[in-house]
Amino acid sequence: MGRCRLCHAISLSMMILHCALALPVEDGSVPNNDAPFQLIVNPKLVNRFTTHNMTLLCEHNSNVQTRLDEIFRMRIVKKSETGWDMIAEQRDVVQNPSVNGNVRASANIKGDISTVFLQISWDTVGDASFGVFKCDVTGFDARANVVTESSPEFEIREFQNFIEHFENLSKETKMKVEELKNWTENEVYELKKDFHDIENSIATLQRNKTSCDCERRLSSVETLLGSLTQWPGGFYALLRPKTGCPVDLAFFGGSDSFHKIHSESQSSLDPGDLQSQAFSPLTSFRVGSDNFFYMQFCEITRQFNLTPWPLGSFCIHKLLHHPCPAPFTTGRVSIDTENTGFAGDARNNIADRVYDPTLTFCCQGNSSATGPIRLPTESPFLLYRYGDVCQDVRGMSVSEEFIRINTDDSGLVDDLYGVYPDLDRVGSSGIKFYLCYYTKL
Known part of the structure; x- marks a missing residue:
């Protein structure tokens, strides 16, 4: 299902703990389709100071036919300012390979082409492990002509490849949203395990960050981790901004959740419905003599990881028939809709009814x-403000936003229960909610 990069990210996140990263340009497990020989690095994600027993293997690419019938020399070479320097070489006239530098080597160049190889190993990864490598294989073809075949050049680079790797992971996450509709439950379960391991690795990175001696590199990584982070566990919803629901597997299927509130439509001295720039202009609208306020939600209805919510000060929406995730506390705000000519509509798991709905919230000020x-920083999102200040989120800029609903002037009144987001009473009847809109730095 193409989830290998997400699996690689688990080990990658652990390697970040040691701060100095090196990544191969291409996936060493995938043979090059154009050359009869290939280089494979193991492990694929290498840490300069703590990875041990790194190997670079030259072997036949079974997908490409070789002209060689018999081999008398294999070499692994590294590019330098003056050309190519030999790192290891195996000849058919000697028993053991010769090496230059602090490497070990093993080889077999006799017998069937499928079994020949030359491998070098570093006990501890250092400067000599990075650079551009290739292997040359020389021998005779079926007519006894001398032939040399080479692998593609294979570069093992340091930190600059890390950013490219994370950007590819975030792009792949977006693709998974569309793929999800065709996945089986077993495939969904396997992906959930991948995400859970990734989140644990990121948490470990955060715990160990202060002990690292290279803060500059970690600060560069910091803004990228949000692209890999998944939305925390639990059943809940976010208010949908004009940019749409976050591109995240957890929100798949929840983007059509809404509540069309029939707001005060008769003559009123109170300010009318209004929304700030984070919302579509069609959030508040008028049809004939009726005013409406259209709230859209992004609901999480399938669980993809069990990561707990971070402690902070903000609110989200609670789903009916599900408790708030820890460490949130439950609250409710009842909206008194227009009594005359009611024409509201709803399809969501947040409000208990269409007429005079009670919106449910999960709030924390821990x-x-x-x-x-x-x-997650991959997509813009909204949180309800709680405690007069917008919550700070790593890698995101924030602006204070609002929605204002002119509720019915007569009959029932708007009621508040438990904990709820920051809001103001507007005039004799009306509610103004304060929200925080987050966009990627």
Whole structure:
């Protein structure tokens, strides 16, 4: 199903703990389709200071036919300023391979082409492990002509490849959203395990960050981790901004959730419905003599990981028939809709009914809003403000937004229960919710 890169990210996140990263340009497990010989590095993701027993293997590419009938020399060479320097060489006239530098080598160049190889190993990865390598294989063809065949050049680079790798992971996550509709439950289960391991690795990175001696590299990594982070576990919903629901597997299927509130439509001295720039202009609209306020939601209805929510100060929407995720506390706000000519509509798991709905919330104020938390940064999103200050999120800029609903002037009144987002009473009847809109830095 093409999930190998996500699996690689698990080990990659662990390697970040040691700060100095090196990644091969191409996936060493995939043979090059154009050359009869190939180089394979193991492990594929290499840490300069802590990875041990790194190997570079030259072997026949079974997908490409070779002209060689008999081999008398295999070499692994490394590009230098003056050309190509020999790192290891095996000749048919000697028993053991010769090497230059602090490497070990093993080889077999006799017998069937499918079994020949030359492998070098570094006990501890260092400067000599990085650069451009290739292998040359020389021998005779079926007519006893001398032939030399080479692998493609294979580069093992340091930190600059790390950013490219994470960007590819985030692009692949977007593709998975569309693929998901055709997945089996077993495939979904396997992906959930991948994400859970990734989240654990990221948490480990955060715990060990202060002990690292290369903060500059970690700060560069910091903004990229949000692209890999998944939305925390639990059943809940976010209010949908004009940019749409976050591109995340957890929100798949929840983007059509809405509540069309029939707001005060008769003559009123109170300010009318209004929304700020984070919302579509069609959020508040009028049809004939009726005013409506259209709330759209992004619901999480399938669980993809069990990562707990970070401690902070903000609110999200609660889903009916599901408890708030820890460490949130439940609250409700009842909206008094227009009594005359009711024409509301709804399809969501947040409000208990279409007429005079009660919106359910999950709020927490367990930590200062100025203490940055980690949430996914791949797509814009909205959180309800709680405690007069927008929560700081790593890798995201934030603007304060609002929605204002002019509720019915007569009959029932708007009611508040438990904990709920920051809001103001507007005039004699009306509610103004304060929200925080996050976009990637």
